[in-house]
Amino acid sequence: MVSNKTAELIAQLNKIDQSTIDDNEADVVAVKHALFAALRRVQSPFDTAMDVCWNNVAAESATRTLVNVGLFEKWVAKGGQPASGHELATMTGVDPELMGASRSLT
Amino acid sequence: MRPEASHKTAKHDKLIICHVERLLRYIAGQHFIDQTGDSTYVLTHYSRALADPRLNHIFIFGSRFISPVFSNFPKFAADTNHHNPTNLLESNYQNRYGPGSSVFAIFKDDPELGTAFNDSMMSFALNKTSWTDIYPIDQIVSELKEGKPLVVDVGGGVGHDLERFRARYPDVPHGSLILQDLPDVAQQAQVQAPAITQAHDMFTPEPVKSAKVYFLHNILHDWPDDQSVEILRNVAKGMEKGYSRLLLNENVIPAKGSHPLATMMDMCMMMIFSSVERTEEHWRKLVARVPELKIVKIWAKLEAVESVLELELA
Numbered sequence: 001m002v003s004n005k006t007a008e009l010i011a012q013l014n015k016i017d018q019s020t021i022d023d024n025e026a027d028v029v030a031v032k033h034a035l036f037a038a039l040r041r042v043q044s045p046f047d048t049a050m051d052v053c054w055n056n057v058a059a060e061s062a063t064r065t066l067v068n069v070g071l072f073e074k075w076v077a078k079g080g081q082p083a084s085g086h087e088l089a090t091m092t093g094v095d096p097e098l099m100g101a102s103r104s105l106t
Numbered sequence: 107m108r109p110e111a112s113h114k115t116a117k118h119d120k121l122i123i124c125h126v127e128r129l130l131r132y133i134a135g136q137h138f139i140d141q142t143g144d145s146t147y148v149l150t151h152y153s154r155a156l157a158d159p160r161l162n163h164i165f166i167f168g169s170r171f172i173s174p175v176f177s178n179f180p181k182f183a184a185d186t187n188h189h190n191p192t193n194l195l196e197s198n199y200q201n202r203y204g205p206g207s208s209v210f211a212i213f214k215d216d217p218e219l220g221t222a223f224n225d226s227m228m229s230f231a232l233n234k235t236s237w238t239d240i241y242p243i244d245q246i247v248s249e250l251k252e253g254k255p256l257v258v259d260v261g262g263g264v265g266h267d268l269e270r271f272r273a274r275y276p277d278v279p280h281g282s283l284i285l286q287d288l289p290d291v292a293q294q295a296q297v298q299a300p301a302i303t304q305a306h307d308m309f310t311p312e313p314v315k316s317a318k319v320y321f322l323h324n325i326l327h328d329w330p331d332d333q334s335v336e337i338l339r340n341v342a343k344g345m346e347k348g349y350s351r352l353l354l355n356e357n358v359i360p361a362k363g364s365h366p367l368a369t370m371m372d373m374c375m376m377m378i379f380s381s382v383e384r385t386e387e388h389w390r391k392l393v394a395r396v397p398e399l400k401i402v403k404i405w406a407k408l409e410a411v412e413s414v415l416e417l418e419l420a
Binding site for chain 1: 136137138140150151152155156161164165167168169172173176177179180183184187188189190229233366367370373377408
């Protein structure tokens, strides 16, 4: 469990979205900059090094695989409603396990 | 440290200044260094850590191995009609480097890569919470019956997990902490009294009877379900009903809110070894295949990457 102080901080952070920022480009850029800088301040050097060297390429590969099977295109075309991993896998016709749906056991 | 003006940081010639300044501007945008003025850069705790060669292995392994292997995955997925990979010998790695190529052979043939791999695995271990801080070990010590073994670390390698327990309880009876692994690994074990080492193959019945705890760390994630069931049955043969506990220290991928390092490990398992980090549902189905055992509780901490699954005889 996190401390009360941290819970309050997280509650404040969770309030931030585009509607809470004044609708001008300078404000949006400044908030993005500050949030990114805050993330880097709380990450350990190991976290940042992993992001740079491992996670970026894993994210690219995972996303590109899902784009290639038309996941986002088909999901949006069908209305973009919340869906389970199994439903999304069925939509694209790929192995549900690859999509992170419940893994069957052999 | 005093902020350095960038025109002084690289003063060799105009070309180098231009080159370095462009790179600096980029890494400042990524917040690897800070900027206090138009041309003044300041170290962050991250860029300060880059001065320490101990982070190099993450960069070397990332650029030389992770990057080319992971980048091939979309092609491999298409070539295999998007079936979940389960065959170690026809993995994304062989798709990238050719039939018969082996991950562990390249680590052996290319010492820089092999060292970067081992050091990366050690960094992972150092950045994960110890089982002794996830599971309430004080309780098991208080429940210990006199004359019976306390902890058996099955497949415990050279003994770093047992050592974490020994460091907390150095005064338990001699021989009550037992490290087990295959003979060649057991020979390299470095345990201190009261811990002892015993050669044991986990595919044979557990020889130590009625220990309070049988501990397995990252053993079952290396094995498909059939072999995992076999290992669990063998451990159960040593356990005492109503007393012994079996602790599995493993990644448990939750339905929502996984630790990013655990799902990163799952990507490594999928894109390198055609293997998997199990979900909670998968673990429950696996244990359900072993009628001798049942899950008592899954111990997890928000900050810990791995969990501890606590099992007892059914």
